[in-house]
Amino acid sequence: MPSPTGVLAPSLTTFTRSVRSKGVSVESSIDNLVSLFKRRQIRDSRPCAVATAQLLRRVVETSKVTDISKLIERVRQIGQRLISAQPRELSIGNIVRRVLGVIREEVEEDREGETSGYSDAGTDSRPQTPKEQDSRTPEPSTLSSRSLTTSPLRHGEMDSILEEVGDERPQRPPLLTSHTSYAVTNTAPTVTSMFSLLSYPRSNIHSPTATPGSQSPSIHLSLSSQALANAGAVKDLKAEVVEGIHEILEELNQADDQIAGYALEHIHSNEVILTHTSSLTVQKFLLKAAAKRKFTVVHAEAYPNHHEATHADVIGRTKSESDDSLSSEVFQKTLTAAGITVVLIPDSAVFALMSRVNKVILDTHVVLVNGDIVAAAGAKALAKAAKLHSTPVVVLSGVYKLSPVYPFDPDALMEDGDPSKVITYEDGDFVDKIEIENPLFDYVPVELVSLYITNLGGHAPSYLHCIINDHYRAEDLDLDISDVYQ
Amino acid sequence: MPPKNPKAAKAKQKPQEEQREESLQAVVLADSFETRFVPFTLERPRCLLPLANTPLIEYTLEFLAHAGVQEVYVYCGSHAEQLEDYINASKWTSKSSPFRTLKVLKSTATSVGEAMRSLDQLDVITGDFLLVSGDVVSNMNLEPALLKHRARREKSKDAIMTMVLREAGVGHRTKSKGSRPVFVIDPAAERCLHYEEMGGRRGGSRYVTLDPELLTSHGEIEVRDDLIDCHIDICALDVLAQWSDNFDFQSLRKSFLRGVLKDYETYGKTVHTYIVTDQYAARVKSLRAYDAVSKDILGRWAYPLCPDSNLVPGQSYYFGRGKVYQENNVSLGRAAVVKRSVIGSGTSVGDGGMINRSTVGRRCRIGKNVTIEGAYIWDDVTVEDGSIIRQAIIANGTSIGKHCPIEPGALISFRAQIPENTKVSAESKIIRDRETGYSNDRKADDSDASSVASSRLIYRNPSASSSVSSISTLTSSDADLKSDRDASRRSSYRSDPSDDARENQDFHLEATGSILDGLQKSDPADTIMLELNGYRMSTNASQHEVRKAVVAAFMKRISNLIARDNTAGAAPLTLREAVKAVLTEYKSLVERTTFDSEAEEKVDQVDFLLLVQKEAMGRPNGDQLLLFMANEAYDLDVIEEDGVLQWWEDERSQEGEMGTVRVLSEQFITFLKEAEEDESEDEDDEEDDD
Structure with missing residues (x-):
């Protein structure tokens, strides 16, 4: 679409290009991204996450830091700047935390390797590190992303533990009963994880208190001195961290497809599915199910911010520009082309139709630690209607959207958009005399959601904190708390 | 730092390669060559006046950055040093600036015409460029307009300019009420056929005179006065030549546009329009527009150009309850009510204060029981207890004594002091007494100065923005x-x-x-x-x-x-x-x-x-x-x-x-x-x- 002579307005595409080019210094890339965030030229969870990961990869690549604690500090600072540029976009913070986690993990591993003989290795950390190593052993050198493979791995692990423990999953809806077995049987590595489970029975104790928080500072210190001692190790470390970030990026790219992988479990023949707004994630999910089953989709248009994109989805035009660089499947097959009946309705008709709907599938912007979600405006009305009719609400969300932030002030997470979507600016009387609001997001409390499907599978709301504990290190959690609520 | 040098060299080479393909230049006319912001412009250039606590020029530069402009030439006339200092200290000249070059050109030009002619002589513009004034606020996506312009240029070299106009209905607050521009457009070719300014206080005609030939030679024409002319022009290089050839051209629209259109028969140059209907674009060209655009920004019409985007480094606004944009470190007294306003950091508001639809800058001290409505208060202003300010503009460093009623339309310039119980009558302008402060030789303006003369510029007044x-x-x-x-x-x-x-x-x-x-x-x-x-x-x-x-x-x-x-x-x-x-x-x-x-x-x-x-x-x-x-x-x-x-x-x-x-x-x-x-x-x- 961009003409050869055309000057590209800055966007994720141009940023991706510039962050890769050697001519652009890291500092200017950072500033560039900050201003892109500020200008909202990169927005929505995934583009933001991708841009953040790309930037941090470059930061790590170019860092000449020999002291790992300094690298961590730097990433942290950059993270804070990025977050304050778009404080309501929590996926930025998520990625920063993930990257910090990768660095810390590599460091600990390294340290473990070197100091395996020492006795002072920090007894606290022991239960965790063996598990890390072990979970990596099944495929030590394959490029297939670790976070991709380990996550289901750990997940399976966790699930089976949970099964043993039993009492931790009281709320799991009946719909899910098959899920655990599915995960176990379908993913090959789970077997190894079962092994690891057996061999390291303590590893499952993921209680937030036991793990990293307390031990990390001491690790740092002892570690940084050691790291200084042999620069070669640091170099390796750097390569590994870059690799880790690369895997995060890969995960970002594959999240939608992985989520779609669970479609057949949740969508059954002849169901009526209600969805809302234009979303690639939901689109892929439904398409996957459409390949095998026949069902009906009722699509609420999400006026005024996304109705055009929704219409385009339904008719089958090309995706909106925000997604262009991210997926190769820019040209999506429409649901109708896959033989699905699609009914487009205005948001106001949601309640009227809800009684006939079997399942509501929502895309989300952010999932918070307690399970509350921030989704496109209109989602809450939809979820409330669903609640009244006892229709299950399924939220699709990549793990990268899962934020460890607790919503103390939900208002602070809402963003108000441009009111001209509601009333055109031409209308002078309206502009002058009426206050017009156009919230971009809705805040849907956890009570209204029945199930979350991430790229790791389906989870009950109460289970989310486990995934979050798996993905974020406790010492990184308060990375930006002050920024978010300012 | 030897390893850096080769890198830098590489960096230089690359942009040059790219430049040939895709580089967009922009000329910012930072001086408006007008006097609508007196008395504030006596001390500060217009484009550094704060709009919602952010200098105007920031909005313009943001807009250019948004559009992907690479080279910017800022043309400044009065107070050039201030502007230059500001720009040099800003993020736009830092290494990470989205602009490859940002040059401040000082000049002694006294009109747009002179500025353009001297620009032509400088020979820095190499291709199509954007011509904007330094007070444009817009979140517009220029890409389609640029593409259209280029496509037209491919077809005919005579399409020298594309004006970007924002559609606005009848009686819109952001439109100027004084002289209304009227564009006669051929909608099929998007060509501007005729331009006239209607109304206006002085002599502007109430009629548009059309050449009958226009009616016969075009299948369809539109006569529109519902457009906000935000002075965003995409120009070809020929435009500069036109300015140079016609040394009597002074203003952008009245002389240049009309001149070119008049000479269509002879030279065949055409000017086109691009009418925007769904994004925000406006120009702060008068105090009335200042008021309107401020409201638009607070109402988030210019999203993402909102205070809480914190576009300027160091800002820390967030958008909270009551539609208030508030920076860190603001202290509100008990029972102080703040609604739909912007408040900068370091500002304190006393008990029982009421602030509604207003802008309050940084480090202001607002006393108890002060009512501020629809007013624009810049930085470092002190307002003592019990004063009432309505729809006034109060510049930096001003202090207002206790129980002063400030009536709508008052303009109080920099560092003025209003003693207790002084009533500032409507539409008056007050500047600081020269004897006590104006040490610089830039002598206070001869006239309007201390005189509490009636300010016709007042935005409330429909005629304000006239001529x-x-x-x-x-x-x-x-x-x-x-x-x-x-x-x-x-x-x-x-x-x-x-x-x-x-x-x-x-x-x-x-x-x-x-x-x-x-x-x-x-x-x-x-x-x-x-x-x-x-x-x-x-x-x-x-x-x-x-x-x-x-x-x-x-x-x-x-x-x-x-x-x-x-x-x-x-x-x-x-x-x-x-x-x-x-x-x-x-x-x-x-x-x-x-x-x-x-x-x-x-x-x-x-x-x-x-x-x-x-x-x-x-x-x-x-x-x-x-x-x-x-x-x-x-x-x-x-x-x-x-x-x-x-x-x-x-x-x-x-x-x-x-x-x-x-x-x-x-x-x-x-x-x-x-x-x-x-x-x-x-x-x-x-x-x-x-």
């Missing part, structure tokens, strides 16, 4: 153009060209020329007057302008007389004789341009004397010249006694240099005053006094 010339020229004179002024004073041509609204300059130059011609050829006064009147009618100039031209011509003639005599060796004419010679012969010229001999208030005569004073100001022996002129005019009964005295009393004649130049004349005035006391001797004494 500059509606204000007395003296008032309007050098506000925006102060730095240029000195330059022009030194120039050979004495008629202070920065003085007037641009469109009247042509008249002034032409008229002065023709009168001078008449004087030199010693044509009879009637002939000169006839010519002058004809010319006045045709350009619709005001009597004030006519007087100004007459005065300028007289002055020039007088100085010619003296100079000629010096060189030619003829009987040397003293200054006084020269004055006498000119005035006696042509006194009817003055008489016929002043119409108030019957009236009580000698407005025209005062005006004449003021003009004389102003002209005299820059000349050698100006004080003498003024004395002789006044005296002679009085003797010849051109100016009555009341006129002279009223002139003397007039505040405008007292300030700054104006004050110094009239010192000599004081004796004349004292004489007049004495004479008034015993009128019988009036005639005789007058002779002695000389």
Whole structure:
């Protein structure tokens, strides 16, 4: 679409290009991204996450830091700047935390390797590190992303533990009963994880208190001195961290497809599915199910911010520009082309139709630690209607959207958009005399959601904190708390 | 740092390669060459005035960055140093700036035309460029407009310009109410066929005159006055050439656009329009627009250009309950109510304060029980307890005493002090008293200064944004153009060209020329007057302008007389004789341009004397010249006694240099005053006094 002579307005595409080019210094890339965030030229969870990961990869690549604690500090600072540029976009913070986690993990591993003989290795950390190593052993050198493979791995692990423990999953809806077995049987590595489970029975104790928080500072210190001692190790470390970030990026790219992988479990023949707004994630999910089953989709248009994109989805035009660089499947097959009946309705008709709907599938912007979600405006009305009719609400969300932030002030997470979507600016009387609001997001409390499907599978709301504990290190959690609520 | 160098070199090479393919240049006219923001622009350029606590130029540069512009040339006139300092300290010149180059070009241009011509000479523009003024606020995506422009250029090299216009309905607050631009457009070709400004206070016609040929040669035409002209133009290089070729072009629309459209038959250049319907674009071109655009920004119409995007480094706004944009470190007293406002950091609001639909800058101290509604309060302002401010603009460093009611439309300029219990009446302008502070030699403006003169600029007033010339020229004179002024004073041509609204300059130059011609050829006064009147009618100039031209011509003639005599060796004419010679012969010229001999208030005569004073100001022996002129005019009964005295009393004649130049004349005035006391001797004494 961009003409050869055309000057590209800055966007994720141009940023991706510039962050890769050697001519652009890291500092200017950072500033560039900050201003892109500020200008909202990169927005929505995934583009933001991708841009953040790309930037941090470059930061790590170019860092000449020999002291790992300094690298961590730097990433942290950059993270804070990025977050304050778009404080309501929590996926930025998520990625920063993930990257910090990768660095810390590599460091600990390294340290473990070197100091395996020492006795002072920090007894606290022991239960965790063996598990890390072990979970990596099944495929030590394959490029297939670790976070991709380990996550289901750990997940399976966790699930089976949970099964043993039993009492931790009281709320799991009946719909899910098959899920655990599915995960176990379908993913090959789970077997190894079962092994690891057996061999390291303590590893499952993921209680937030036991793990990293307390031990990390001491690790740092002892570690940084050691790291200084042999620069070669640091170099390796750097390569590994870059690799880790690369895997995060890969995960970002594959999240939608992985989520779609669970479609057949949740969508059954002849169901009526209600969805809302234009979303690639939901689109892929439904398409996957459409390949095998026949069902009906009722699509609420999400006026005024996304109705055009929704219409385009339904008719089958090309995706909106925000997604262009991210997926190769820019040209999506429409649901109708896959033989699905699609009914487009205005948001106001949601309640009227809800009684006939079997399942509501929502895309989300952010999932918070307690399970509350921030989704496109209109989602809450939809979820409330669903609640009244006892229709299950399924939220699709990549793990990268899962934020460890607790919503103390939900208002602070809402963003108000441009009111001209509601009333055109031409209308002078309206502009002058009426206050017009156009919230971009809705805040849907956890009570209204029945199930979350991430790229790791389906989870009950109460289970989310486990995934979050798996993905974020406790010492990184308060990375930006002050920024978010300012 | 050896490893850095090769990198830098590489970095340089790359952009150059890219540049050939895709580089967009932009020219920002940071000086508006207008005076609508007096008195604030006396101390600060317009584009550094804060709009929702962010300098205007930031919005413009954000817009350019948004559009992917790579090279920016900021053209500044008045207060160039301030602007340069600001830009050099800003993020735009840092290494990570989205612009590859950002240059500040200082100039002494006094009009858009001059600026464009000097830009042409600089030869920095290499291709299509964006021409925007330094007060544009827009979140528009320019890409489609650029693509269309390029496509047109591919087809025909004559499509030299694309104007980006924002559609706005009838009676929109952001549109100017004064003179409304009317575009006649061929919608099929998106071509602008005709342009006119309608309404306006002074002389703007209420009709649009269309060439009948337009109707026959185009299948469909639209006549639209519902467009906000935000002065975003995509120009081809030819545009600069056009400016250079037509050295009389002064303003962007009135002369350039009309000129090009008029010459379509001859040169075939076309100007196109791109009408935006779904994004925000506006220009802060008057105080009224300032108010409207501020409201738009608070209402998030310009999203993401909102305060809580924190576009300027160091800002920390967040959007909270009650639609308040608040920075860190704001303390609100108990029971203080803040709604729909912006509050900068370090500001404290006392108990019981009420702030609604307002902007409050940083480090302000607002006392108890203060009501602020619809007002714009900039940084470091102190408002003591119990004051009430409505729809006023209060500039940096001002302090307002207790219980001051400030009525709608008041403009209080930098560091002014309002004592307790002072009522600031509606639509007044207040600047700080010069004696106590104005140390810089940039003398306070001659006139509007401390006078609490009625500010016609007030945004409440529908006529506000009309034309500059509606204000007395003296008032309007050098506000925006102060730095240029000195330059022009030194120039050979004495008629202070920065003085007037641009469109009247042509008249002034032409008229002065023709009168001078008449004087030199010693044509009879009637002939000169006839010519002058004809010319006045045709350009619709005001009597004030006519007087100004007459005065300028007289002055020039007088100085010619003296100079000629010096060189030619003829009987040397003293200054006084020269004055006498000119005035006696042509006194009817003055008489016929002043119409108030019957009236009580000698407005025209005062005006004449003021003009004389102003002209005299820059000349050698100006004080003498003024004395002789006044005296002679009085003797010849051109100016009555009341006129002279009223002139003397007039505040405008007292300030700054104006004050110094009239010192000599004081004796004349004292004489007049004495004479008034015993009128019988009036005639005789007058002779002695000389």
